[in-house]
Amino acid sequence: MRNIEREVQREILTLQVNGEHIQVLVPVHKTLLEVLREELGLTGTKHGCELGECGTCTVLVEGKPHLSCLVLAIQLEGRRVTTIEGLAEGSRLHPLQQTFAELGAAQCGYCTPGTLLAATALLETNHQPTRDQIREALAGNLCRCTGYAKIVEAVELCAARAHD
Amino acid sequence: MTESGNASLSVVGQPLPKVDAGAKVTGAAVYADDITLPRMLYCKILRSAVPHARILSVDPSAARRIPGVHAIITGLDLPIRFGILPVSQDERALEYEKVRYVGDPIAAVAAIDEETAAAACEAIRVEYEELKSVMSIEEALREPVDEPIHERAYTRQPLNIHRLVAYEFGDVDAGFEKADHVREDVFFFQGNTHLPMEQHAAVAKYVDGKLTIWSSTQVVHYVHRALSKTLGLPMNRIRVIGATHGGGFGGKTDPFAHEIVVAKLAMLTGRPVKCTLTREEVFYTHRGRHPVLMWVRTGVTRDGRITAMHFKSVLDGGAYGSYGAASVFYTGTLQTVTYDIPAYRFEGCRVFTNKAPCGPKRGHGTPQPRFAVELHLEKIARDLGLDPVEVKRRNFVKPFTRAVNWMRITSCGLEECTDKVLEASGYRTRPRRPGQGMGFAISSYMSGAGTAIYWNAMPHSEVLLKVDRTGVTVYCGAMDIGQGSDSVLAHIVAEELGLQPKDVRLVTADTDLTPVDLGSYSSRVTFMAGNAALEAARKMRQMLVQAVAETMGFRSDPGQIPVGGGRIGDFDFDQACVLAETKYGTLTSGGSYTPPRIGGPYKGSGVGPSPAYSYSAAVVDLDADDRTGIVTVNKVWIAHDIGRAINPLLVIGQIEGGVYMALGEALMEEQAYRKGRHKWPSMLEYKSPTFLDMPEIETFLVETIDPEGPYGAKEAGQGPLLPVIPAVNEALYDALGVWIDEVPVTPEKVLKALEVKATGNMRRYGPKSYPTIPYPPLIKVEPPDPHDMRIGADLPHA
Numbered sequence: 001m002r003n004i005e006r007e008v009q010r011e012i013l014t015l016q017v018n019g020e021h022i023q024v025l026v027p028v029h030k031t032l033l034e035v036l037r038e039e040l041g042l043t044g045t046k047h048g049c050e051l052g053e054c055g056t057c058t059v060l061v062e063g064k065p066h067l068s069c070l071v072l073a074i075q076l077e078g079r080r081v082t083t084i085e086g087l088a089e090g091s092r093l094h095p096l097q098q099t100f101a102e103l104g105a106a107q108c109g110y111c112t113p114g115t116l117l118a119a120t121a122l123l124e125t126n127h128q129p130t131r132d133q134i135r136e137a138l139a140g141n142l143c144r145c146t147g148y149a150k151i152v153e154a155v156e157l158c159a160a161r162a163h164d
Numbered sequence: 165m166t167e168s169g170n171a172s173l174s175v176v177g178q179p180l181p182k183v184d185a186g187a188k189v190t191g192a193a194v195y196a197d198d199i200t201l202p203r204m205l206y207c208k209i210l211r212s213a214v215p216h217a218r219i220l221s222v223d224p225s226a227a228r229r230i231p232g233v234h235a236i237i238t239g240l241d242l243p244i245r246f247g248i249l250p251v252s253q254d255e256r257a258l259e260y261e262k263v264r265y266v267g268d269p270i271a272a273v274a275a276i277d278e279e280t281a282a283a284a285c286e287a288i289r290v291e292y293e294e295l296k297s298v299m300s301i302e303e304a305l306r307e308p309v310d311e312p313i314h315e316r317a318y319t320r321q322p323l324n325i326h327r328l329v330a331y332e333f334g335d336v337d338a339g340f341e342k343a344d345h346v347r348e349d350v351f352f353f354q355g356n357t358h359l360p361m362e363q364h365a366a367v368a369k370y371v372d373g374k375l376t377i378w379s380s381t382q383v384v385h386y387v388h389r390a391l392s393k394t395l396g397l398p399m400n401r402i403r404v405i406g407a408t409h410g411g412g413f414g415g416k417t418d419p420f421a422h423e424i425v426v427a428k429l430a431m432l433t434g435r436p437v438k439c440t441l442t443r444e445e446v447f448y449t450h451r452g453r454h455p456v457l458m459w460v461r462t463g464v465t466r467d468g469r470i471t472a473m474h475f476k477s478v479l480d481g482g483a484y485g486s487y488g489a490a491s492v493f494y495t496g497t498l499q500t501v502t503y504d505i506p507a508y509r510f511e512g513c514r515v516f517t518n519k520a521p522c523g524p525k526r527g528h529g530t531p532q533p534r535f536a537v538e539l540h541l542e543k544i545a546r547d548l549g550l551d552p553v554e555v556k557r558r559n560f561v562k563p564f565t566r567a568v569n570w571m572r573i574t575s576c577g578l579e580e581c582t583d584k585v586l587e588a589s590g591y592r593t594r595p596r597r598p599g600q601g602m603g604f605a606i607s608s609y610m611s612g613a614g615t616a617i618y619w620n621a622m623p624h625s626e627v628l629l630k631v632d633r634t635g636v637t638v639y640c641g642a643m644d645i646g647q648g649s650d651s652v653l654a655h656i657v658a659e660e661l662g663l664q665p666k667d668v669r670l671v672t673a674d675t676d677l678t679p680v681d682l683g684s685y686s687s688r689v690t691f692m693a694g695n696a697a698l699e700a701a702r703k704m705r706q707m708l709v710q711a712v713a714e715t716m717g718f719r720s721d722p723g724q725i726p727v728g729g730g731r732i733g734d735f736d737f738d739q740a741c742v743l744a745e746t747k748y749g750t751l752t753s754g755g756s757y758t759p760p761r762i763g764g765p766y767k768g769s770g771v772g773p774s775p776a777y778s779y780s781a782a783v784v785d786l787d788a789d790d791r792t793g794i795v796t797v798n799k800v801w802i803a804h805d806i807g808r809a810i811n812p813l814l815v816i817g818q819i820e821g822g823v824y825m826a827l828g829e830a831l832m833e834e835q836a837y838r839k840g841r842h843k844w845p846s847m848l849e850y851k852s853p854t855f856l857d858m859p860e861i862e863t864f865l866v867e868t869i870d871p872e873g874p875y876g877a878k879e880a881g882q883g884p885l886l887p888v889i890p891a892v893n894e895a896l897y898d899a900l901g902v903w904i905d906e907v908p909v910t911p912e913k914v915l916k917a918l919e920v921k922a923t924g925n926m927r928r929y930g931p932k933s934y935p936t937i938p939y940p941p942l943i944k945v946e947p948p949d950p951h952d953m954r955i956g957a958d959l960p961h962a
Contacts, residue, residue, distance in 0.1 A: 043191070044190070048443065049443040050443070084189075085190070085191050093190070101182075101185035104813045104814065106182070108361065108411040110410030112188050112189060113191050139855045141855070145411060146821055147825075148858045149824075149861055150820065
């Protein structure tokens with residue numbers, strides 16, 4: 001339900017979000033971040049600046065990390081979007097979610113969804129990243145709690161387990 | 165790790181995942197901005213565009229005509245002043261008389277969406293009569309051009325001074341006379357901000373005369389008090405719920421305008437209202453690290469023993485009081501808890517300026533003097549031709565002693581921490597490459613303040629435990645801000661009842677449901693809520709054991725019943741609950757914690773005493789480029805006296821986070837202003853360390869088992885930040901032979917110091933002088949016997 005007291009142009013957008021094909025009427029000026037959170041109720045995607053500075057709102061579009069605050073939703077007609085809600089398989093955590101939880105890589109947890117998705121994209125393309133490659137891949141995701149140490153260790157542990 | 169453990173502990177000491185880790189890695193955790201309620205309106209706040217002005221008029225008439233606008237409020241709707249400290253009730257949710265910084269709230273709109281609310285804010289006409297702004301400590305110490313930022317009737321101080329304090333403990337002049345060497349230095353610590361990843365947000369609803377608000381706050385109880393005062397509602401008609409918290413670091417410890425405003429708008433419109441700050445607004449909301457200018461003079465004997473210290477500070481407080489009346493004390497009180505200073509004089513001053521208000525940030529008022537004192541002692545040692553580590557070590561406080569200003573020291577692992585980091589880093593032995601250097605520093609921090617923010621004799625933390633055939637529930641007002649306080653509560657209750665933390669349900673930070681806890685600040689939760697939980701759990705255990713003992717026929721000695729592994733005696737835990745519920749009826753138990761009275765016989769002795777202090781030592785290894793001035797930190801070794809690690813995973817997480825935040829402050833973070841405005845209120849330009857900037861951190865936990873902490877535990881959230889900052893500057897001196905007597909150490913400052921060095925002058929960059937400040941006459945306090953450990957009613961002045 002959307003109040004239409006204010007006139008805004010809207011378009012019907014078809015997307016694949018976390019494996020589900022959906023259709024949504026979106027104001028043309030809304031970012032993917034806003035559509036995910038406000039139209040689709042997928043509040044697992046967070047926002048830290050809405051200016052593309054902090055990486056908090058990272059989601060995957062066609063498997064690649066995107067800052068959802070800098071993408072207009074209507075640019076993504078027909079595309080495949082993965083948010084944090086789509087990372088686990090059913091009730092089984094993704095191996096990265098598992099290692100993040102085990103090692104304490106999520107403290108306040110606010111940057112965690114974006115960082116997890118960026119790390120997922122890294123491990124999809126590089127199964128055995130070096131420590132420097134992990135840091136390089138995640139350098140656009142700010143975290144104020146952890147000092148990044150446990151996040152790097154969690155990505156390493158996940159890669160090591162996949163290798164075993 | 166020092167082995168001192170109690171072999172019988174099964175959960176305490178285990179590095180288990182946080183109890184909320186699952187919700188946080190799946191996106192299921194609900195933060196304040198994630199909450200959407202039916203018919204909810206969105207709020208935007210109109211903030212001052214000028215740093216200092218009288219408000220002549222606020223005209224919302226054009227804004228009201230915008231379709232979709234439901235309500236607009238101005239200062240006249242919320243005229244009652246508030247503030248976190250009873251002595252600093254100097255803020256209004258919306259100001260109608262004058263604005264004191266760019267960002268000061270003036271009006272608020274509730275509308276159908278954020279865009280409409282923002283458009284309405286733009287349509288509100290504000291007429292200002294601009295006043296000369298005050299943008300620095302120096303300007304604040306001059307006679308005001310137009311008028312002081314706050315009325316003299318409130319400050320009762322000259323110029324733009326907010327607070328002045330002056331104390332002397334012992335005979336300082338005699339101490340200087342005894343000294344073989346006396347040195348003076350001036351230091352400046354720039355302000356910086358918390359930069360939590362989550363912007364502050366609050367959602368309020370008002371149904372049937374009752375207000376409910378969800379907020380990203382560190383202290384639901386203080387929001388509760390401020391709402392009751394400003395809205396004129398009794399506390400029993402207000403419910404404050406702490407939503408999942410996206411990072412605080414002290415920045416969400418005050419009650420804020422947006423919390424009061426959404427409550428008022430919900431009451432006026434009868435609809436839920438949400439306000440989420442933009443990142444720019446978060447920079448202006450601030451309450452971060454005070455910029456502090458410091459002067460320190462210390463006398464030492466030939467072998468480096470301190471004979472007396474005189475420390476002066478002046479804090480740039482920004483536009484409002486916030487915690488500032490306490491912050492000024494914190495720049496002076498903990499020097500004596502780290503080093504044994506036989507005679508100590510402290511003079512402190514906080515000024516108002518037309519900048520975003522400063523308040524508590526991780527370490528609250530102590531990183532600045534810690535930086536100054538560590539560098540100062542380093543210089544003294546070099547004056548004397550002595551090893552700086554040895555000079556510091558000779559002056560370490562001893563465990564179970566009382567400092568000259570009456571602070572009581574219990575467990576203290578300074579020696580062990582120092583040994584750990586010196587040995588692991590090879591500080592003394594490792595040859596340096598050109599441009600490479602290492603620095604060593606120590607620190608201490610409180611495990612919770614011994615005195616409440618508003619004076620009362622009640623417990624600082626209360627825990628209620630409910631057990632029935634469905635399981636165990638802990639109720640506590642403590643707010644988990646990501647540090648894991650919920651997990652600590654679960655660990656303690658699980659330990660006592662023979663369960664695992666995941667078996668324990670938690671209801672926390674909800675003023676309707678949970679007993680009061682004073683919240684997540686001051687590094688108090690593990691110590692205080694932990695002790696309260698321990699008391700409640702032990703009472704519950706006793707009931708469960710008694711019921712089992714009677715069933716098993718051990719009527720005379722229930723102490724023989726083993727508890728652990730999900731069993732009590734011969735019974736599974738849930739069977740034991742049935743037995744106890746049958747015997748006693750509803751199974752509840754309570755625990756509470758009130759810190760002992762420790763402070764000395766003087767007014768102002770309430771700031772600084774803590775039931776226990778944590779201790780840390782750090783070594784920083786860095787490379788500094790003498791052509792670019794760029795500093796690259798290679799590694800940090802840190803040892804922390806945690807008392808006991810209830811969950812080492814959480815403790816190490818706090819330590820690594822503290823080291824990270826310290827490196828940001830030491831090398832790049834600056835809350836700086838230009839033409840009355842924040843110089844860079846964005847995350848791109850306000851530089852903070854990224855993954856690529858962080859060095860390896862090697863952490864050592866030292867367990868000293870404090871006699872009053874829960875299982876011996878002390879704090880970890882703030883202390884480990886403190887030694888890292890001075891260690892960076894010391895390592896830079898080791899690398900390039902120049903002192904940067906300022907924080908942050910930017911490449912520009914390094915190059916300027918090298919230029920000065922090249923001319924053969926003082927090898928330093930930093931403040932040149934300390935201003936004249938009208939400090940009041942000294943309050944002279946007789947020091948205690950250093951071995952007098954009495955507390956509470958046993959104190960001689962009780």
